[in-house]
Amino acid sequence: MTASTDDHSPAVPFNARPLIELGTGFWGAKTLLTAVEIGLFTVLGDGEAGEEQLRATLDLHPRSSRDFLDALVALGVLEREDGRYRNTPTTAYFLDENRESYIGGWMRQASKHLFRAWEGLTESLRTGKPYIGWDSEDFFERLYEDIDERRSFIAAMDAWNTHIAAELAAGLDWTRHGTFVDVGGARGNLAATLLKAQPHLQGTVLDRPELAELFEEHMRRRGTTGRIGFTTGDFFNEPIPPADVLIFGHILHDWDDGQRETLVRRAFEAVEPGGVAIFYDRMIDDDRRHHATGLLGCLNLLVVTPGGSEYTVADCRRYAADAGFASTSTLPLFDGLETAVIAHKAG
Numbered sequence: 098m099t100a101s102t103d104d105h106s107p108a109v110p111f112n113a114r115p116l117i118e119l120g121t122g123f124w125g126a127k128t129l130l131t132a133v134e135i136g137l138f139t140v141l142g143d144g145e146a147g148e149e150q151l152r153a154t155l156d157l158h159p160r161s162s163r164d165f166l167d168a169l170v171a172l173g174v175l176e177r178e179d180g181r182y183r184n185t186p187t188t189a190y191f192l193d194e195n196r197e198s199y200i201g202g203w204m205r206q207a208s209k210h211l212f213r214a215w216e217g218l219t220e221s222l223r224t225g226k227p228y229i230g231w232d233s234e235d236f237f238e239r240l241y242e243d244i245d246e247r248r249s250f251i252a253a254m255d256a257w258n259t260h261i262a263a264e265l266a267a268g269l270d271w272t273r274h275g276t277f278v279d280v281g282g283a284r285g286n287l288a289a290t291l292l293k294a295q296p297h298l299q300g301t302v303l304d305r306p307e308l309a310e311l312f313e314e315h316m317r318r319r320g321t322t323g324r325i326g327f328t329t330g331d332f333f334n335e336p337i338p339p340a341d342v343l344i345f346g347h348i349l350h351d352w353d354d355g356q357r358e359t360l361v362r363r364a365f366e367a368v369e370p371g372g373v374a375i376f377y378d379r380m381i382d383d384d385r386r387h388h389a390t391g392l393l394g395c396l397n398l399l400v401v402t403p404g405g406s407e408y409t410v411a412d413c414r415r416y417a418a419d420a421g422f423a424s425t426s427t428l429p430l431f432d433g434l435e436t437a438v439i440a441h442k443a444g
């Protein structure tokens with residue numbers, strides 16, 4: 098048979114390259130995650146360095162240091178000119194630890210935990226359970242046992258919510274609202290950003306008691322001590338403080354469908370008439386076909402949580418309508434990787 102295009106061998110009717118590149122996609126992922134883990138992008142910062150210098154600074158063996166750096170060039174995350182390496186504008190912005198826009202905290206978690214958890218995908222697909230050791234009933238209790246793990250996890254969350262907070266602060270008409278509660282708001286990073294952008298707001302973070310200390314510490318760092326309240330509580334079983342705006346960021350996807358419905362119902366009860374509840378997650382397109390990172394996100398939640406999964410925008414609208422919200426609107430976030438569904442309660 099003769100090939101109809103030039104980009105595959107004439108003897109083969111189809112192009113194997115996309116399959117091979119997808120099947121070895123973890124090579125590229127692990128190369129990037131390792132570069133973040135050893136601090137390559139931070140070492141480069143806004144400057145440049147040769148291979149020998151990077152090898153010495155990062156303690157790399159000469160056998161593969163050049164291959165490693167050039168692979169990162171080929172992957173589009175480093176630039177090289179006359180044998181000297183530097184960050185691309187994007188990696189300088191997102192992967193230099195000295196920048197507030199750093200998202201490497203999340204990548205470090207991915208490198209340390211998710212990479213291992215994905216090894217158990219076959220098993221998890223058969224059992225419906227996360228990978229061994231992560232299958233305790235209370236996912237967060239296990240995660241927070243170790244203070245260093247707790248810190249890394251929260252830093253990983255902040256890597257995303259820093260950007261999302263800025264978009265939410267700019268994307269909604271906050272003049273209509275006076276109070277907000279960030280439900281499961283971790284150490285208050287999103288709340289602090291929102292308050293700085295919209296100083297007329299009064300904000301409260303509701304989260305587990307294990308995060309109280311990290312909250313105080315982070316408020317000092319952000320210069321918002323005393324301006325945001327912290328309420329310890331269980332959002333399933335304890336009262337959610339009433340407010341004009343309730344934010345549920347990366348909360349619903351940690352739980353199963355029935356638990357998500359419960360949380361949205363609880364949101365409806367707590368939000369003031371005329372107010373809104375905001376749910377943001379890596380929601381899937383309604384046709385469940387286009388948003389690959391959303392669908393892969395479901396598998397990611399399979400291997401790390403007892404019941405979580407991503408869900409479609411239509412699912413979220415349904416939870417909101419069933420709970421009693423009058424209408425919903427959506428706001429794309431973080432380059433379309435995420436979506437916020439904004440549920441309006443009648444006044």
Ligand SMILES: C[S@@+](CC[C@H](N)C(=O)[O-])C[C@H]1O[C@@H](n2cnc3c(N)ncnc32)[C@H](O)[C@@H]1O
Nearest residue numbers: 237254258281282283304305330331332346347
């Ligand atoms: C995936 S993190 C999301 C953090 C933050 N909202 C964000 O967007 O980055 C989930 C948060 O929910 C909190 N959480 C989990 N279970 C909770 C519960 N039952 N009651 C209150 N907070 C809870 C966790 O401590 C954690 O801060």
